[in-house]
Amino acid sequence: MxxxxxxxxxxxxxxxxxxxxxxxxxxxxxxxxxxxxxxxxxxxxxxxxxxxxxxxxxxxxxxxxxxxxxxxxxxxxxxxxxxxxxxxxxxxxxxxxxxxxxxxxxxxxxxxxxxxxxxxxxxxxxxxxxxxxxxxxxxxxxxxxxxxxxxxxxxxxxxxxxxxxxxxxxxxxxxxxxxxxxxxxxxxxxxxxxxxxxxxxxxxxxxxxxxxxxxxxxxxxxxxxxxxxxxxxxxxxxxxxxxxxxxxxxxxxxxxxxxxxxxxxxxxxxxxxxxxxxxxxxxxxxxxxxxxxxxxxxxxxxxxxxxxxxxxxxxxxxxxxxxxxxxxxxxSRSAPREVPTTDLGYAAARRAVQVEGSVDGLAAPLVVQIIASSTIAEGPVPWGLGPHINGTEQLRVVAGEANAAELLARAGDRPIVVVGRHAHRVPAARALIEELAARHPVTVVEMGWPSHWRPAGARAFVTTYGASLANGRAAAEVLGLA
Structure with a gap:
């Protein structure tokens, strides 16, 4: 037709x-x-x-x-x-x-x-x-x-x-x-x-x-x-x-x-x-x-x-x-035009961060980011603490391939900050974090939807309620790393 x-x-x-x-x-x-x-x-x-x-x-x-x-x-x-x-x-x-x-x-x-x-x-x-x-x-x-x-x-x-x-x-x-x-x-x-x-x-x-x-x-x-x-x-x-x-x-x-x-x-x-x-x-x-x-x-x-x-x-x-x-x-109507203030976003993200436990004494930690997939809606947008911390060693690991003993040896006397996104949904991520926390001072940063899971032994659990650039900067500031 x-x-x-x-x-x-x-x-x-x-x-x-x-x-x-x-x-x-x-x-x-x-x-x-x-x-x-x-x-x-x-x-x-x-x-x-x-x-x-x-x-x-x-x-x-x-x-x-x-x-x-x-x-x-x-x-x-x-x-x-x-x-x-x-x-x-x-x-x-x-x-x-x-x-x-x-x-x-x-x-x-x-x-x-x-x-x-x-x-x-x-x-x-x-x-x-x-x-x-x-x-x-x-x-x-x-x-x-x-x-x-x-x-x-x-x-x-x-x-x-x-x-x-x-x-x-x-x-x-x-x-x-x-x-x-x-x-x-x-x-x-x-x-x-x-x-x-x-x-x-x-x-x-x-x-x-x-x-x-x-x-x-x-x-x-x-x-x-x-x-x-x-x-x-x-x-x-x-x-x-x-x-x-x-x-x-x-x-x-x-x-x-x-x-x-x-x-x-x-x-x-x-x-x-x-x-x-x-x-x-x-x-x-x-x-x-x-x-x-x-x-x-x-x-x-x-x-x-x-x-x-x-x-x-x-x-x-x-x-x-x-x-x-x-x-x-x-x-098509005429509307007011203003210049957005990006500091507004960072300040808002900072207000959202919730800390359970103590984040004191985190100078120069080993930061371990657990690689997580993105949804189709999100796309492959960068996330984590990466761009906000200088002079701090960071590793990106696949949970199922990471070796806790090797990470502990690399950290030495430094505390470990583990950064995850919906970590509770991935059994290998939970197991890795729990093993590290049982043997070493570990702070967990969760950048996904919060859950009730908390790894035993972790000295602190930080929830950002998101993984945007603003959320990452807010977490780095809370940890004293920015």
Whole structure:
């Protein structure tokens, strides 16, 4: 079936695509002129500030109201600072501080930085209530495990971003915090009743709606009592019934990336996921990161052909495109411009650090960083104490390959500082730390989501609630090593 040009243009108005490289290719600029809603920038698009400004300017020259989105959460998920780590703490650290006014200031600073580089839609904040300690994808991206606490910080984050002129997109509706699987890789199931969701997961979303968030992102999670066998992204009960009608949200509903397995596998491919998402009530479809012109055209064709065949009401797509246009119009308003203060981020991270035990007498220790993998959402961003301590020996080890006796011999009379990230989840890491602590003065620095595990014999346990550049500097200062 050939694609009707008018329907193709309508479909393009609902799509948030991506492109490779550090400049916008001609096809990407052409699609903006033809009506494409916009693009998401990823770490592979970003080298430095002036280059990002050139990219966003090129897109805006093609059409002034183009949406330029990014996942800039601060903390462990950063795109602007993917080469160094974010100068801001993430949500877990801000939640640990417990000061919503500080959260608002941090997100305003992030917003001003985005605005200065031509970005106008931040796919943040994450407002999931992280009730599963072993959650592999949310964790430190969450403000905490208490719905009221998360709600207060979620509203503050939205307010901060939007006072800087950046549209906020709170995520992941109806709540990804109780999962123990990653929706990038599979379709997680949250086996909870609507009543449990309303009490546990929905308060932060109600709070961001009340705060005026311009967008909310869907979750590729299955909630059997609401979504059946499919993801929330494809559920009219969730998007239209729960979010639109019950919570009264009138802004743009944005999908999580359709290339993620939680959506693509359920639909039979990335492009095919577009139609059920629109039918459910989504407005702006985030295709994903691995996108080229052919995939954009395939996705637009799926939408246009579904309309032509009567499988997708044209009025639903027109409504989606209108909401996206309203979002773009809001971002086109003139907004105040301020220079963000990175010291704000470091000071906030310092307030989050919690110390159990004593960190006295740590002059010139041996620092052992246990290598940890990153999630797809985070990407391979540097972390640890490395850039903040000078003249102190540091080793990076794989827990399962490290020899405690060799590390002890290398330390000699020096104390050992072990730096980990979700160390409690890795049996070999726990065993290594416990063996070292049983035989030597050891301080543990945990830079992931906190757990109840504490190694017997450790002289101190330091929790940073995140692994950003700011968190690393804060930990180094607390240890007296900076």
């Amino acid at each position: 050939s694609t009707d040009p008018g329907l193709r243009r309508l479909a393009l108005r609902t799509l948030l695509a991506a492109f490779p490289g550090s400049t916008a290719p001609q096809w990407a600029v052409d699609l903006v002129r033809e009506g494409l809603a916009g693009y998401t920038l990823f770490g592979f698009n970003i080298i430095e500030s002036s280059q990002v400004i050139a990219v966003t300017a090129a897109l805006r020259e093609a059409r002034p109201d183009v949406l330029v989105a990014i996942d800039e959460e601060g903390g462990d998920v950063t795109r602007l600072a993917h080469a160094t780590g974010s100068p801001y703490p993430g949500n877990a650290a801000l939640g640990a501080v417990g000061d919503p006014a500080l959260t608002q200031k941090v997100y305003a600073a992030i917003g001003y930085e985005l605005a200065a580089q031509g970005v106008n839609l931040n796919l943040a904040p994450t407002v999931d209530v992280n009730t599963a300690d072993e959650n592999p994808i949310i964790g430190t991206r969450s403000f905490g495990a208490d719905p009221e606490q998360v709600a207060a910080h979620a509203a503050a984050a939205v307010t901060g971003l939007q006072e800087a002129g950046i549209a906020a997109c709170a995520k992941h509706f109806p709540g990804h915090g109780a999962t123990v699987a990653d929706s990038h890789l599979e379709l997680p199931t949250v086996d909870a009743s609507p009543e449990v969701l309303r009490a546990r997961d929905l308060p932060p979303f109600a709070a961001v709606v009340a705060a005026g968030t311009k967008a909310i992102m869907t979750a590729h999670i299955r909630v059997p009592e609401l979504t059946g066998d499919g993801p929330a992204t494809f559920s009219r009960t969730v998007l239209t019934g729960l979010l639109r009608e019950e919570l009264g949200f009138g802004g743009a509903i944005v999908t999580d990336a359709l290339e993620m397995k939680g959506a693509a596998l359920a639909a039979g491919g990335t492009a095919r996921a577009a139609v059920p998402a629109l039918a459910a009530g989504a407005d702006l479809l985030c295709i994903g990161a691995d996108v080229d012109a052919a995939l954009v055209e395939e996705t637009a064709a799926e939408i246009a052909n579904a309309i032509a065949a009567g499988r997708l009401p044209v009025a639903r797509v027109e409504d989606a495109a209108a909401r996206v246009a309203d979002l773009a119009a809001w971002t």
